Amino acid sequence: MSSNALIKGSLQxxxxxxxxxxxxxxxxxxxxxxxELTAGEIKITEGALYPxxxxxxxxxxxxxxxxxxxxxxxxxxxxxxxxxxxxxSKLAELQSFVESMQRIINPGLKPELGF
Amino acid sequence: MRQLNQLELKxxxxxxxxxxxxxxxxxxEIYDHYVSHLQEFxxxxxxxxxxxxxxxxxxxxxxxxxxxxxxxxxxxxxxxxWWVLKSYFCTSRWIYAVGILAVIFYVATQTKxxxxxxxxxxxxLILLTLMYIIFNWRVAKKIRPIKSIFKEMGIPITSSVSIxxxxxxxxxxxxxQVLIYFPRLFSFDLDLGSLLPGxxxxxxxxxxxxxxxxxxxxxxxxxxxxx
Numbered sequence: 001m002s003s004n005a006l007i008k009g010s011l012q013x014x015x016x017x018x019x020x021x022x023x024x025x026x027x028x029x030x031x032x033x034x035x036e037l038t039a040g041e042i043k044i045t046e047g048a049l050y051p052x053x054x055x056x057x058x059x060x061x062x063x064x065x066x067x068x069x070x071x072x073x074x075x076x077x078x079x080x081x082x083x084x085x086x087x088x089s090k091l092a093e094l095q096s097f098v099e100s101m102q103r104i105i106n107p108g109l110k111p112e113l114g115f
Numbered sequence: 116m117r118q119l120n121q122l123e124l125k126x127x128x129x130x131x132x133x134x135x136x137x138x139x140x141x142x143x144e145i146y147d148h149y150v151s152h153l154q155e156f157x158x159x160x161x162x163x164x165x166x167x168x169x170x171x172x173x174x175x176x177x178x179x180x181x182x183x184x185x186x187x188x189x190x191x192x193x194x195x196x197w198w199v200l201k202s203y204f205c206t207s208r209w210i211y212a213v214g215i216l217a218v219i220f221y222v223a224t225q226t227k228x229x230x231x232x233x234x235x236x237x238x239x240l241i242l243l244t245l246m247y248i249i250f251n252w253r254v255a256k257k258i259r260p261i262k263s264i265f266k267e268m269g270i271p272i273t274s275s276v277s278i279x280x281x282x283x284x285x286x287x288x289x290x291x292q293v294l295i296y297f298p299r300l301f302s303f304d305l306d307l308g309s310l311l312p313g314x315x316x317x318x319x320x321x322x323x324x325x326x327x328x329x330x331x332x333x334x335x336x337x338x339x340x341x342x
Contacts, residue, residue: 066339072143
């Protein structure tokens with residue numbers, strides 16, 4: 001299982017990437033999607049997810065939509081235009097970080113093979 | 116995935132009651148998370164899974180989410196209103212602003228008595244009060260489904276996004292009351308004479324632009340929030 005501390009720094013990028021691929025998602029759906037994609041290796045904790053979603057919303061990268069589902073209210077998140085622009089830069093940033101980490105962990109590895 | 120029965124839903128609601136959250140948005144999100152999670156498990160695991168959620172969504176965590184959400188909403192409303200106000204002067208909408216100002220200044224020059232000037236000043240305040248009433252009625256209607264789920268909680272539930280807008284709608288009315296009563300309290304006798312229509316026109320213009328910007332903020336936010 002991956003450490004929560006390692007995931008925390010990439011959480012916003014993970015959320016933005018998921019929302020780029022899925023038009024709109026709600027909080028619980030995001031946690032389940034990450035679990036499914038990583039075969040349970042990465043589990044996003046609720047403690048980190050909602051503050052991250054609200055932060056991205058406040059920064060104008062996400063927009064929300066309220067829908068009535070089975071007698072309850074569900075808040076869907078989707079990317080704004082600014083959010084769509086931000087995804088690629090955040091992904092590039094993460095990719096570069098992973099490549100740098102690879103070079104530290106495995107000095108023999110060629111940079112282009114990093115990710 | 117299965118449908119939860121009424122007893123299970125009541126159990127979830129009771130569990131969330133203890134967190135004493137007043138924000139409709141945060142309550143709705145946590146409740147949806149609980150229900151979505153518990154629907155994935157069989158009835159036999161309901162108790163243990165609910166306990167698991169309880170440990171994740173502690174009272175302090177929920178209050179921290181609420182506090183951060185309220186703070187970010189306030190900043191967002193300020194930013195949006197400022198952006199709307201700027202757009203009246205910076206973009207092609209300047210004609211719109213100039214039109215409003217021209218009408219107000221024309222009406223101000225036509226006033227003949229203090230009563231007419233008073234009426235001019237009062238008109239945006241009356242509209243703001245009406246907006247305040249309609250706004251709060253709309254919010255109450257939108258959060259009714261959440262309120263009905265958590266009616267036994269005992270603390271007032273309101274939309275976090277509505278609070279800063281509601282305060283902004285009421286602020287000029289409050290300030291006007293202070294401006295009216297403050298000079299009376301100290302028996303000030305201001306004789307503004309011929310300046311009065313001009314002052315009234317400036318104040319009315321500012322109030323009108325403020326009111327229109329708030330109306331636009333309401334319109335923008337109503338698409339994404341419980342307004």
